Amino acid sequence: VGHFDKSDEGFLSGTTVILTRDGAVGGVDVSGGGPGTRETDLLAPGNLVERAHAIVLSGGSAYGLDAAHGTMLWLEEQQIGYPVGFTPDQIVPIVPAAILFDLGRGGLFTARPDQDFGYQAAANAAGGPVATGNVGAGMGASAGGLKGGFGTASIDLGDGIYVAAVVAINAAGQPFNPATCELYGAYLEVGDEFGGLTTPAPEDCQDSGFGGSSASTTTEGVNALNTTIGVVATNLPLTKAQAGKMAAVAHDGMARGIRPVHTQFDGDTIFALSTGKGQITSECTTAAVFPVDAVCTIVLNDVFQAGADAFTRAIVHAMIDAQTVAGLTSYCDEFPTACAGTSGPATDGGAGQTTGGGGATLEESPLPIPTPVTGGGLGAAVLLIAGALFLRRRRGHTEPGGVAARATG
Amino acid sequence: VGHFDKSDEGFLSGTTVILTRDGAVGGVDVSGGGPGTRETDLLAPGNLVERAHAIVLSGGSAYGLDAAHGTMLWLEEQQIGYPVGFTPDQIVPIVPAAILFDLGRGGLFTARPDQDFGYQAAANAAGGPVATGNVGAGMGASAGGLKGGFGTASIDLGDGIYVAAVVAINAAGQPFNPATCELYGAYLEVGDEFGGLTTPAPEDCQDSGFGGSSASTTTEGVNALNTTIGVVATNLPLTKAQAGKMAAVAHDGMARGIRPVHTQFDGDTIFALSTGKGQITSECTTAAVFPVDAVCTIVLNDVFQAGADAFTRAIVHAMIDAQTVAGLTSYCDEFPTACAGTSGPATDGGAGQTTGGGGATLEESPLPIPTPVTGGGLGAAVLLIAGALFLRRRRGHTEPGGVAARATG
Numbered sequence: 123v124g125h126f127d128k129s130d131e132g133f134l135s136g137t138t139v140i141l142t143r144d145g146a147v148g149g150v151d152v153s154g155g156g157p158g159t160r161e162t163d164l165l166a167p168g169n170l171v172e173r174a175h176a177i178v179l180s181g182g183s184a185y186g187l188d189a190a191h192g193t194m195l196w197l198e199e200q201q202i203g204y205p206v207g208f209t210p211d212q213i214v215p216i217v218p219a220a221i222l223f224d225l226g227r228g229g230l231f232t233a234r235p236d237q238d239f240g241y242q243a244a245a246n247a248a249g250g251p252v253a254t255g256n257v258g259a260g261m262g263a264s265a266g267g268l269k270g271g272f273g274t275a276s277i278d279l280g281d282g283i284y285v286a287a288v289v290a291i292n293a294a295g296q297p298f299n300p301a302t303c304e305l306y307g308a309y310l311e312v313g314d315e316f317g318g319l320t321t322p323a324p325e326d327c328q329d330s331g332f333g334g335s336s337a338s339t340t341t342e343g344v345n346a347l348n349t350t351i352g353v354v355a356t357n358l359p360l361t362k363a364q365a366g367k368m369a370a371v372a373h374d375g376m377a378r379g380i381r382p383v384h385t386q387f388d389g390d391t392i393f394a395l396s397t398g399k400g401q402i403t404s405e406c407t408t409a410a411v412f413p414v415d416a417v418c419t420i421v422l423n424d425v426f427q428a429g430a431d432a433f434t435r436a437i438v439h440a441m442i443d444a445q446t447v448a449g450l451t452s453y454c455d456e457f458p459t460a461c462a463g464t465s466g467p468a469t470d471g472g473a474g475q476t477t478g479g480g481g482a483t484l485e486e487s488p489l490p491i492p493t494p495v496t497g498g499g500l501g502a503a504v505l506l507i508a509g510a511l512f513l514r515r516r517r518g519h520t521e522p523g524g525v526a527a528r529a530t531g
Numbered sequence: 532v533g534h535f536d537k538s539d540e541g542f543l544s545g546t547t548v549i550l551t552r553d554g555a556v557g558g559v560d561v562s563g564g565g566p567g568t569r570e571t572d573l574l575a576p577g578n579l580v581e582r583a584h585a586i587v588l589s590g591g592s593a594y595g596l597d598a599a600h601g602t603m604l605w606l607e608e609q610q611i612g613y614p615v616g617f618t619p620d621q622i623v624p625i626v627p628a629a630i631l632f633d634l635g636r637g638g639l640f641t642a643r644p645d646q647d648f649g650y651q652a653a654a655n656a657a658g659g660p661v662a663t664g665n666v667g668a669g670m671g672a673s674a675g676g677l678k679g680g681f682g683t684a685s686i687d688l689g690d691g692i693y694v695a696a697v698v699a700i701n702a703a704g705q706p707f708n709p710a711t712c713e714l715y716g717a718y719l720e721v722g723d724e725f726g727g728l729t730t731p732a733p734e735d736c737q738d739s740g741f742g743g744s745s746a747s748t749t750t751e752g753v754n755a756l757n758t759t760i761g762v763v764a765t766n767l768p769l770t771k772a773q774a775g776k777m778a779a780v781a782h783d784g785m786a787r788g789i790r791p792v793h794t795q796f797d798g799d800t801i802f803a804l805s806t807g808k809g810q811i812t813s814e815c816t817t818a819a820v821f822p823v824d825a826v827c828t829i830v831l832n833d834v835f836q837a838g839a840d841a842f843t844r845a846i847v848h849a850m851i852d853a854q855t856v857a858g859l860t861s862y863c864d865e866f867p868t869a870c871a872g873t874s875g876p877a878t879d880g881g882a883g884q885t886t887g888g889g890g891a892t893l894e895e896s897p898l899p900i901p902t903p904v905t906g907g908g909l910g911a912a913v914l915l916i917a918g919a920l921f922l923r924r925r926r927g928h929t930e931p932g933g934v935a936a937r938a939t940g
Binding site for chain 1: 703710786787828
């Protein structure tokens with residue numbers, strides 16, 4: 123994962139690239155009413171290309187799709203792509219992309235990601251910690267009137283299967299219940315990953331201008347154009363069709379974390395990637411009853427559901443890691459009593475970026491998994507995408523429950 | 532709306548028909564992994580037929596699709612259908628249908644809805660109260676190991692626009708958070724429609740065998756084949772494409788009310804209907820900025836979102852109105868402290884059926900709307916579908932807040 127963003131000279135926008143150097147089977151689900159995408163049609167089952175080499179998430183509305191071309195150029199230099207000729211340089215990198223609307227939030231309507239953003243974000247991509255908050259595609263994001271951002275979450279399902287999500291939340295709807303101002307996704311916390319996040323004090327909510335209403339909401343009067351975009355990924359081998367279904371089910375996680383969602387003002391789009399590097403090591407006891415290809419259906423269900431939950435959790439991380447900027451207040455600044463127990467925004471990496479404990483490539487030495495629980499159980503929070511394993515450790519501490527989380531970049 | 536069901540002689544199943552005598556513009560979204568449907572392809576925008584004359588929801592897995600033929604025969608007798616000849620009797624009724632899996636729950640695998648169920652349910656259809664709980668398509672339903680059922684909810688958005696939902700919840704996932712045993716959808720209560728429903732006492736949850744776990748879930752070990760089906764409806768004029776979008780967004784309501792959902796074991800399907808009898812009477816102030824056909828996009832968003840919320844609320848009603856039967860415990864019997872404040876299952880209509888205050892056709896005299904609130908506001912809970920206005924009044928009392936709800940049939 124790599125970010126590139128600008129927050130000066132009229133900019134407040136950026137681009138995030140999820141690199142899969144070896145290619146990953148891809149799927150997509152576009153459920154929002156105002157999407158901006160490219161290279162999504164090739165992800166349909168039956169079409170020729172099976173694997174994507176990168177996913178680009180970017181600000182800049184449809185103009186920001188230009189960033190994907192920059193990522194293609196970087197990949198071409200690396201000779202990573204779909205072979206279409208007789209020499210290694212005759213390739214076409216497959217780079218599906220989706221954008222979100224943040225035009226003008228930095229002051230200048232024309233200050234938006236271009237090819238250079240996509241090139242630089244790809245060049246910045248590395249294993250290890252992933253920065254969250256006001257970075258990459260989340261730099262200019264807003265959500266329900268507050269500052270949105272970039273977030274990640276992951277989970278170890280045991281049996282060597284990992285699931286992860288990244289999100290840039292930029293929603294017309296709210297990620298918190300206006301009746302209580304609690305983040306909708308808080309109930310899906312794994313271990314202590316949200317670091318003491320709680321429901322804000324009632325007066326905090328009432329005084330905010332967001333709270334005190336019933337749970338009913340409307341898109342009337344909001345900063346109208348938005349879009350939440352993201353990626354769910356697993357190392358479980360999936361077909362393109364299964365990856366598409368994983369993306370579709372991940373939208374359930376978006377629905378649990380944001381309300382309303384998938385409005386006509388949101389181009390909500392989720393990609394799914396399968397590196398295929400994982401294997402199911404335990405027996406699939408009901409495989410004979412409900413076979414789906416070679417993968418047990420229950421494992422599929424667990425992976426799809428874990429993707430949905432990781433997506434919701436990534437939304438929470440994005441909101442609590444975001445920082446106030448350009449007239450957009452962060453959730454933790456708006457509701458300080460909600461975040462009082464957390465360690466607060468990171469300060470050692472600037473702009474919401476926590477560098478964590480070094481970016482060592484952990485692909486070949488995954489974290490020890492204290493107590494893998496079968497079927498939806500939680501071990502170490504680890505994500506393996508293609509050649510880059512990145513993991514999330516919140517503020518550098520490890521939970522006794524076996525969940526290690528680190529703000530990652 | 533009409534039900535027909537059986538709970539003896541090996542049966543525990545039934546059929547529900549939503550009649551739209553004048554036809555209603557229809558849409559559908561099939562998001563589950565194991566659907567059973569008919570006449571859904573004609574609902575695609577661009578295909579010939581614009582309006583459906585009934586939607587059939589039925590138990591019986593794919594065998595239960597036979598019920599739709601019975602509904603067609605009843606409609607043919609009534610000379611309601613799509614004209615294909617030169618005389619009024621040369622018609623083809625348009626009856627999209629979806630089924631849920633409840634085979635064998637009454638003891639006999641072969642005791643399942645047939646044509647007669649669809650015919651009788653259509654004949655039983657009437658305006659006025661709609662029975663909920665163990666009725667119709669919800670008769671044999673289960674949800675997360677508890678008794679599922681049939682539920683409804685509706686809302687008045689003001690400006691003469693109504694939105695309603697009916698659901699037969701039969702989910703592999705759980706409609707309650709296993710960490711607290713609280714129904715997921717409880718937070719979307721309108722007024723006092725759930726009648727004092729609350730989070731069960733911790734010991735109630737711990738002792739249940741369902742609770743005490745984290746919020747993580749799996750489909751492992753559950754009664755594997757399921758499916759939640761339903762209909763959202765509005766009187767706002769919609770195109771077929773817009774109706775399809777309304778159905779898609781209603782799945783967000785399913786995701787908020789059930790977790791996991793849309794699994795490979797659920798054929799989760801939602802239809803949307805637009806009678807087109809409503810009109811927007813207030814100005815659409817941003818119409819010039821975001822026009823979508825003749826309808827303001829913000830109104831569309833509000834209607835779609837209200838459909839999603841009504842769907843979640845209907846799930847809650849289905850769960851608290853369901854009754855223990857055939858080894859499936861109801862939510863209120865499993866967690867008595869959650870329902871202690873409610874008036875409990877109705878007893879005056881048998882089997883969860885509350886006849887309420889008579890089935891007078893209210894189409895031309897809708898309930899007075901105390902304080903319509905613009906944009907997502909709540910007035911009287913009223914539903915107008917085609918010629919039949921049915922409303923929901925919980926246990927015969929009217930809320931001071933202006934919400935009248937009645938268990939309706």
